Amino acid sequence: MKKNIGKQKITKEKNKTEQHCGFIGLIGRPNVGKSTLLNQLVGQKVSITAHKAQTTRNRILGIRTDQNTQIVFIDTPGIHHAEKLLNRKIVAYATETLRDTDLNLWVVEPLLETSLKKGGLSVLHPEDQQILKMLTGKEKQTVLVLNKIDTILQQQALVSIAKLAKLGDFAEIVPVSALKSTNVDHLVETLKNYLSVHPFYFENHQVTDVSERFLASEFVREELFMRLQQEIPYSVAVVVEQFEEDHKCIKIACNICVERNSQKGIIIGKKGEMLKKIGIAARKKIERLLGNKVHLALHVKVLKQWSHNAKHLRNLGFN
Ligand SMILES: Nc1nc2c(ncn2[C@@H]2O[C@H](COP(=O)(O)OP(=O)(O)OP(=O)(O)O)[C@@H](O)[C@H]2O)c(=O)[nH]1
Ligand SMILES: [Mg+2]
Numbered sequence: 215m216k217k218n219i220g221k222q223k224i225t226k227e228k229n230k231t232e233q234h235c236g237f238i239g240l241i242g243r244p245n246v247g248k249s250t251l252l253n254q255l256v257g258q259k260v261s262i263t264a265h266k267a268q269t270t271r272n273r274i275l276g277i278r279t280d281q282n283t284q285i286v287f288i289d290t291p292g293i294h295h296a297e298k299l300l301n302r303k304i305v306a307y308a309t310e311t312l313r314d315t316d317l318n319l320w321v322v323e324p325l326l327e328t329s330l331k332k333g334g335l336s337v338l339h340p341e342d343q344q345i346l347k348m349l350t351g352k353e354k355q356t357v358l359v360l361n362k363i364d365t366i367l368q369q370q371a372l373v374s375i376a377k378l379a380k381l382g383d384f385a386e387i388v389p390v391s392a393l394k395s396t397n398v399d400h401l402v403e404t405l406k407n408y409l410s411v412h413p414f415y416f417e418n419h420q421v422t423d424v425s426e427r428f429l430a431s432e433f434v435r436e437e438l439f440m441r442l443q444q445e446i447p448y449s450v451a452v453v454v455e456q457f458e459e460d461h462k463c464i465k466i467a468c469n470i471c472v473e474r475n476s477q478k479g480i481i482i483g484k485k486g487e488m489l490k491k492i493g494i495a496a497r498k499k500i501e502r503l504l505g506n507k508v509h510l511a512l513h514v515k516v517l518k519q520w521s522h523n524a525k526h527l528r529n530l531g532f533n
Contacts (some may be wrong), residue, residue, distance in 0.1 A: 234409035236283045241349070242321035243341035244268045244292025244514065245360040251321060251392035252276045252289040254483045259503070260422040260429070261289045262436035266447055268292055269439055271304045271532075273311055275423040277416050283406050284414045286396070288315060293345050298522035303532045312348060316409050317385070320349055321359045324366045325374040337377050346381060355385040355408065359401065364391040414478040426504060427457045434468050434512065437492045446480060449473040451520060451530050456511075463507035466500065471517040471530070478514045489514065 224475055240248040244267035253259045256276035262269060290308035312318060322342060329337040338346065349356045358378060361372050371389050379387055390397040405421070416423070429517050429532040431452040439447045449472055456467035482489045489512055497510040520526035 220327065229380060230460065231282065232403075232411055233282050233414050233433050234406070235286065235412045236316040236409040237286045237288060237314065237406075238405060238408075239288045239290060239315040239318045240321055241290055241308060241312060241318050241345060242292060243339060243345065244294050245294070245325075246321045247392045248292070248321050249289050249400070251319075251359070251361060251390070252287055254392050254395050254422050255285075255297060256399045258421050259499075260424065262432045262439070263407050264436060264439040264447075266439055268294065268301070268304070268448065269436075271307075272424075277420050278402065279416070279418050279420075279421060280402075280413065283409055284410065284416065284418075285402070285405060286415060292341075293348075294336065296475055298521050299331055300527060300532065306325075309348065312352070312354075316355050316406070316410065318349060318354060319359050320345060320356050320384075321361050322378065323379060324363050324370060327370075327496075330370070330373050330377070333377070333380075333402045335381065338381070338520045350382055356382065358382075358387045360387065360389040361392050362393060364394045366395065367467055427454045429503055430454055430466050430482065430500050431468060432511075433503070434470070434492070434496040436499070437496045438470065441488070441492060442481065444479050446472070448479055449521065450481070451517075453530065455513075459506075463509050464504060464510045465511075467511040467513070470512055470514045471520055472514060473517065473519055473521065475516055478516055481514050 223265050228323050240252055242248050246431045249261035249270050252261050256278050260276050261274045270289060270291045274477055276287040276289060278285045288311050290311045291304040293305055293308050296302045296305045307448065321477055327335050341514045360371065360374060375389065388401045389406060390401055401410060431454045434452045435450065438450050451471045453469045453471065454466060456465060458465045472481060493510055493512050500510065517526055
């Protein structure tokens with residue numbers, strides 16, 4: 215009898231210390247809130263967000279470690295019909311991610327009111343229909359996340375969930391508001407059931423795998439995305455040319471690459487006002503990230519048709 219009690223204790227201790235991990239992809243069409251959700255899931259801004267579509271251009275890891283569990287979330291660019299070479303590359307980052315993960319979160323927005331009267335696949339946006347096709351037939355499980363529930367009534371959320379549930383064999387359907395952080399903790403607890411026993415892939419304190427240098431360039435791009443109109447946000451790339459720390463501050467210099475001279479003029483603005491505003495706002499964000507005083511210098515450079523050019527794209531890190 216004594217022996218058995220001893221055995222039980224050992225098993226319990228082992229379960230407590232056994233580590234559980236998993237790679238979980240955030241997949242969805244542009245602007246549904248994947249990056250906002252990633253930032254909430256890891257409790258820190260590691261991926262930039264904007265009200266415009268196609269903000270994210272890379273695969274961005276966000277790591278959440280709680281006691282004996284570690285979830286590695288992978289934020290991806292929104293899947294859309296892509297014509298430009300840049301867009302074809304970023305969509306490929308998203309579709310390739312589907313293969314590398316243990317589980318995928320398909321993030322969708324609430325169904326439009328006009329769609330609530332429809333049935334079947336037609337309730338979905340065409341881009342979501344394409345994503346659903348990619349997700350079905352795979353051995354991997356999909357958790358459907360209905361985001362932005364703060365924008366609809368509970369009844370509408372229930373009808374959306376009922377319609378979406380009929381479209382596939384989802385492991386779970388979880389409604390959340392990434393913006394208001396509603397139900398995000400419940401989502402995390404649900405996802406913990408899908409992890410496997412494996413030693414942690416990353417250090418306990420690590421929140422992302424992207425460098426401070428990359429995040430600095432992204433914070434500048436976020437300001438460009440928020441402040442510029444029409445095609446300009448889609449014609450900019452930001453490259454860090456200098457990132458040096460001295461005893462007083464961190465000196466960062468970035469090139470903002472645009473495709474045409476006219477775009478350069480708009481970004482600089484009258485008497486340099488626009489570039490100055492972008493620089494001040496981005497510097498504040500970078501200072502918060504680095505916990506240090508930052509000197510940020512921005513230069514605008516024309517790189518003709520970079521988003522269509524394979525060599526320029528390679529040089530800008532889109533491999
Ligand atoms: N009301 C509301 N807005 C949200 C919510 N989540 C995200 N948003 C907003 O939706 C917009 C797009 O958010 P992102 O996180 O950049 O979307 P994304 O899916 O990463 O977009 P891409 O990177 O372009 O694919 C931003 O303006 C967010 O503030 C939410 O739960 N509720
Ligand atoms: Mg994004």
